[in-house]
Amino acid sequence: MKKLLKLILMAMVIAAFAACCSKKDNENTGNVTGQDTSLDDIKAKGELVLGLDDAFPPMGFKDDNQEIVGFDIDVAREVCKRMGVELVIQPISWDAIKFELSTKNIDCIWNGMTYNEERAEAMTLSIPYMKNTQVAIVLAASEVNTLADLAGKTVVIQNGSTASDAIDANEGFKDSLKELVKVDDNVQALLDLKVSGSDAVVMDEVVARYYMEKEAGTYKILKETLADEDYVVGFRKGEEALCTEVGKYLKEMAEDGTLAQISETWMGEDLTTVE
Numbered sequence: 001m002k003k004l005l006k007l008i009l010m011a012m013v014i015a016a017f018a019a020c021c022s023k024k025d026n027e028n029t030g031n032v033t034g035q036d037t038s039l040d041d042i043k044a045k046g047e048l049v050l051g052l053d054d055a056f057p058p059m060g061f062k063d064d065n066q067e068i069v070g071f072d073i074d075v076a077r078e079v080c081k082r083m084g085v086e087l088v089i090q091p092i093s094w095d096a097i098k099f100e101l102s103t104k105n106i107d108c109i110w111n112g113m114t115y116n117e118e119r120a121e122a123m124t125l126s127i128p129y130m131k132n133t134q135v136a137i138v139l140a141a142s143e144v145n146t147l148a149d150l151a152g153k154t155v156v157i158q159n160g161s162t163a164s165d166a167i168d169a170n171e172g173f174k175d176s177l178k179e180l181v182k183v184d185d186n187v188q189a190l191l192d193l194k195v196s197g198s199d200a201v202v203m204d205e206v207v208a209r210y211y212m213e214k215e216a217g218t219y220k221i222l223k224e225t226l227a228d229e230d231y232v233v234g235f236r237k238g239e240e241a242l243c244t245e246v247g248k249y250l251k252e253m254a255e256d257g258t259l260a261q262i263s264e265t266w267m268g269e270d271l272t273t274v275e
């Protein structure tokens with residue numbers, strides 16, 4: 001009888017082990033056994049390093065006191081508090097998000113990052129937490145009112161952003177443009193619009209709305225949009241444990257109203273989509 005029990009126990013241990021190692025595409029480099037130690041590593045380190053382009057209001061940006069604040073920052077800070085770790089904020093170039101993750105300079109990209117297939121291949125992505133659209137923003141005085149009006153004109157986008165995907169997906173629009181200029185961040189893109197004679201910036205709607213309000217009377221957003229998107233948090237490929245833990249707190253914060261409250265603070269309404 002004892003022997004039989006022992007056998008059953010052994011079989012159970014083997015099955016559990018096989019299940020845990022069956023994630024063949026788990027490329028987590030956490031340790032040599034290939035196991036996902038991402039959550040334990042963060043807890044042992046006592047901090048989560050969040051990477052962001054700090055010119056992306058209201059998600060993450062430098063305020064007048066040069067402090068990095070925003071929706072994503074407040075949410076991440078609360079998630080970290082619930083996880084029992086410190087939030088560390090690390091500005092990076094948006095163009096280098098995958099590199100910064102792989103070199104472990106940062107633990108996650110948490111900065112209004114849109115889901116796309118290429119990123120899903122390269123990173124482990126969280127549940128979506130907010131909807132966004134890609135919009136074209138022009139100067140208020142511009143005679144451009146539709147995407148068709150931008151034919152023969154110059155459009156500026158942020159390098160490495162999904163504004164590029166959105167434009168690629170609207171082939172007719174893309175082909176109609178005179179030029180597509182790529183710059184480092186959206187502040188530069190809007191500056192180009194104001195001083196360098198470009199005609200429109202294609203960017204995230206939440207950011208465009210922020211500038212519409214901050215610099216009232218300066219811009220208008222075209223009614224036609226270019227793409228519907230979801231924001232997600234990006235982790236190193238295979239770091240499922242850390243990703244799941246963050247997702248768990250996002251869900252908890254959706255349920256207890258914290259997410260809605262943070263959204264209202266920064267966006268004036270609840271734009272979050274976590275269920």
Ligand code: ARG
Nearest residue numbers: 053056111112113114161162
């Ligand atoms: N949502 C777009 C993307 O994921 C734009 C974000 C770019 N900039 C940023 N600072 N988050 O590509």
